[in-house]
Amino acid sequence: MAYRAELVTLWARESANEGEQWLTRIRIVAPSGEELGDNRTMIDLRESRRMRARAVFATLPVEGPGVLGIVVEQARDEDGTEWHTEVRIPLEIAIEDAEAGENCAEEG
Numbered sequence: 001m002a003y004r005a006e007l008v009t010l011w012a013r014e015s016a017n018e019g020e021q022w023l024t025r026i027r028i029v030a031p032s033g034e035e036l037g038d039n040r041t042m043i044d045l046r047e048s049r050r051m052r053a054r055a056v057f058a059t060l061p062v063e064g065p066g067v068l069g070i071v072v073e074q075a076r077d078e079d080g081t082e083w084h085t086e087v088r089i090p091l092e093i094a095i096e097d098a099e100a101g102e103n104c105a106e107e108g
Helices: 098-107
Strands: 002-012 020-029 035-045 050-061 066-075 083-093
Touching: 002 020, 002 035, 002 066, 020 050, 035 050
Parallel strands: none
Antiparallel strands: 002 050, 020 035, 020 066, 066 083
């Protein structure tokens, strides 16, 4: 089953006077622990103090019910091999049976 989703993150400089630039990624992790994909973005705060980054998932893969993990990470090195987790967002997936939903609507 495919599900369209969008995640917006806001990044800010640690120092008001010094510009920074780094690579981020958003990983999608299935309830089983399998990595389903990632989205990478370069955050460039050399001229701006803050930046919003938007990740659009045209088809977020949903295997079934459970908790899908959305993990936002920042690269600790220039080549993107060492990552630091900034936040983990749990997204609970519940799939309702279409027939059961119709029966509940008729009873109410």
